[in-house]
Amino acid sequence: MRKLRVFLYIIKQGITGMVKNGFMIFASISVVFVALFILGSLNLTSQNLQHIMDKLGDKPQIRIDLETETTDERVLEIEKALQEDPRVENVITVSKEEQYERFLETFKDKKELFEGYSPELLFVSFEVKLKDSSTGAAFAKDMKNLESVEAVTDILDVVNLFASIKKGIEVSAYLGLLILGVLSILLTMNTIKLTVMARRKELEIMKFIGASESFTRGPFVIEGMFIGIVGAGIAYFIVKYVYGLIDEFLAEKAFFNNFIDLIDFQTVAGNLLFYFILAGVVVGVLSSAFAIRKYIKV
Numbered sequence: 405m406r407k408l409r410v411f412l413y414i415i416k417q418g419i420t421g422m423v424k425n426g427f428m429i430f431a432s433i434s435v436v437f438v439a440l441f442i443l444g445s446l447n448l449t450s451q452n453l454q455h456i457m458d459k460l461g462d463k464p465q466i467r468i469d470l471e472t473e474t475t476d477e478r479v480l481e482i483e484k485a486l487q488e489d490p491r492v493e494n495v496i497t498v499s500k501e502e503q504y505e506r507f508l509e510t511f512k513d514k515k516e517l518f519e520g521y522s523p524e525l526l527f528v529s530f531e532v533k534l535k536d537s538s539t540g541a542a543f544a545k546d547m548k549n550l551e552s553v554e555a556v557t558d559i560l561d562v563v564n565l566f567a568s569i570k571k572g573i574e575v576s577a578y579l580g581l582l583i584l585g586v587l588s589i590l591l592t593m594n595t596i597k598l599t600v601m602a603r604r605k606e607l608e609i610m611k612f613i614g615a616s617e618s619f620t621r622g623p624f625v626i627e628g629m630f631i632g633i634v635g636a637g638i639a640y641f642i643v644k645y646v647y648g649l650i651d652e653f654l655a656e657k658a659f660f661n662n663f664i665d666l667i668d669f670q671t672v673a674g675n676l677l678f679y680f681i682l683a684g685v686v687v688g689v690l691s692s693a694f695a696i697r698k699y700i701k702v
Contacts, residue, residue: 428595429631435591436635436687437642439584440680444643446577448672453570455667457563464496464531465540466547467557472527474552479528482550486530491539496531500524527554585687592631592691596624628692632684640680644669 468486470479479497486495498506504523534540537560544558651666 428598429627432588432592432595432631433635433638435584436588436632436684437638439580439588440636440639440683441642442584443577443580443683444639444676444680445646446573446580447676448643448647448667450570450573450577451672452666453566453573455665457566457570459665460559460563460566463559464494464533465537465559466530466532466534466544467559468530468532468547468553469555469557470528470530471552471554472525474528478552482552483530486532489543491534491536491543492532493535494533498529498531500526500528503527503529585683588632588635588687589691589694592628592687593695595631596627596692596695624692624696625689628688628690628695629685630688631691632686632688633681634684635687636680636684640677643676644673 468482470482483495483497486492500523503526504521507526532543534543540558540560544556547553547556647666647669651669654666
């Protein structure tokens with residue numbers, strides 16, 4: 405029973421400190437929220453880029469677009485040459501009619517744009533999967549030199565671009581974690597410091613008469629954890645809401661929906677919430693520890 409009363413007292417004193425420093429509490433929560441929102445957004449962006457790269461890796465590596473006026477005989481010649489190329493594992497020929505159907509599917513919410521157009525205005529293309537992706541650059545160069553070839557796209561170039569962007573995001577996330585983490589701890593520490601200073605005399609008396617460390621420090625730890633957890637909770641729900649809006653927007657746009665498939669938020673929600681709460685608790689505990697160590701002699 406005594407332990408329960410002590411625990412309730414610690415909670416009460418923690419709440420009292422938060423009420424007295426309302427503005428600073430709000431400012432500290434805001435900093436924790438902004439820090440975790442930015443870091444969470446960068447993390448989700450990085451995960452989605454990896455998801456897109458994985459999906460691109462399953463697609464044919466090389467796309468060869470022929471000139472619109474290419475004859476059927478020339479199409480067959482190029483198709484045969486590709487099938488006989490020792491570097492090629494598989495070739496898919498996409499006819500003008502299939503291209504037209506793909507365009508209609510991609511822009512299904514804008515089909516009126518294609519009224520009056522016929523498949524004959526489009527081009528035949530080949531989707532090529534190579535046995536060894538490292539031969540992609542040389543293969544693409546050879547294909548560009550072929551007669552009747554309009555354009556050659558190497559998916560590996562796109563994957564490498566996404567990989568570079570992903571690496572930049574991860575570096576930014578680490579720097580952000582360091583900078584924003586320190587700012588969050590400093591501001592939360594200063595907030596708790598106000599409560600410590602306001603109760604310094606009372607705390608010195610409590611220590612003098614033999615109050616335990618947990619009894620003395622408890623309210624400040626509660627205050628710090630409250631700031632961290634509330635900031636983390638707000639950040640999580642805002643990230644979830646914004647992610648949902650972006651996912652909904654992309655789902656409504658057929659063009660993006662065909663190329664950008666976001667990760668289902670529910671598959672990452674548990675880990676994201678766990679790490680947000682963990683980060684909030686760490687910020688709160690460290691902040692209270694630093695504030696107490698400096699202003700309470702134990």
